[in-house]
Amino acid sequence: MNGDNSQELEKKLAQKKKDIDTIIEVGKFYFLNQKFDEAVAEYKKAIALDSKCIDAYYNLGITLEAISDQDGARDAFAKVIALEPGNKGALEHYDRLVEK
Amino acid sequence: MRQFAVIGLGQFGSSVALSLAEKGCDVLAIDSDQDRVDEISEQVSQSVTVDAADEKALKSLGMKDIDVAIVSTGEDIEASISIVLILKEIGVKEIIAKAVTPIHGTILKKVGADRVVFPERDMGERIAESLASPNVMDYSEISDTHSIVELVAPKKFWTKKISELRFEENAMVSIVAIKRKVPVVTAEGETEFREEINIKPSPEEKINRSDILIMIGSFEGIQKVRGIQ
Secondary structure (H helix, E strand, O other): OHHHHHHHHHHHHHHHHHHHHHHHHHHHHHHHOOOHHHHHHHHHHHHHHOOOOHHHHHHHHHHHHHOOOHHHHHHHHHHHHHHOOOOHHHHHHHHHHHHO | OOEEEEEOOOHHHHHHHHHHHHOOOEEEEEEOOHHHHHHHHOOOOEEEEOOOOOHHHHHHOOHHHOOEEEEOOOOOHHHHHHHHHHHHHHOOOEEEEEOOOHHHHHHHHHOOOOEEEOHHHHHHHHHHHHHHOOOEEEEEEOOOOEEEEEEEOOHHHOOOEHHHHOOHHHHOEEEEEEEEEEEEEOOOOOEEEEEEEEEOOOOOOEOOOOEEEEEEEEHHHHHHHHOOO
8 A cells, every 4th residue: 555655656756747847848948939938937837836946947047147137047046056056057157147 | 569557456457457468468567565466477468566656666667668557556546646647757658547536537637647537436337327227237428428328128129120119319329239149059958048249230120028239329318218118
């Protein structure tokens, strides 16, 4: 019974991860097509599902920086750095935004 | 190649000296503080520890060949005035001096500075501008009546052609360039953006959501455009 429960949980977690990945892919699609507001909405949806999703914060940062939302972008990259202190890309973007 | 001397290696002076050196210019860096000179010595062509307000010492450096001298000992008002006077006497072709107050600036001009700069005041104005309007990325006055500004494209402009904006004739403002962030996919498959600059965009150019408009115009005109949401 315990084994069944843990299998069920693993399945659910895997499904959740898949859902988040899909949402981020949709966000990227919007970003690449210059639909920046739609991309932001997708990344925020992913963050609502997983508040520790580095990918979602990183892509949110890129999108906000592209539309000159400096404060928003800085916060998003700061979140990435807090979750993964060695994230080179986020550090580079963050430093650039702090200098502005 | 033009030869530069930077006198006073505080934050402003050392930043000017390093930027000139990075551009491949010959730079003679001078300060009375040995530590400051040591900090910069490897990056500039020549560096000397000397009290530049000391006439004999400054003359002994043989600065006749210097094309432009930047006097950045602004905080020490008396020293900066003396240095400008000495440089003028030596025959330095162009003297640029940093001032901390308008009166200081006037005196520096009277004693021979060809150009006076107020870096603290200018930076203060820029910061105030960007704080007062977060959509202003950069701002610089180019005369007593005109300025150049980098402005995040207002929503009202998105998808419109420059020719459709019709603010130029009303506000006497021109878009001289557009900085655009273009989404790209990196070699690693990540999404990123690349910044492109379109100098002198055509009237048919459409404004994008991610554009930063570089505009030149009168203070009033720029103010009008900044008010557009």
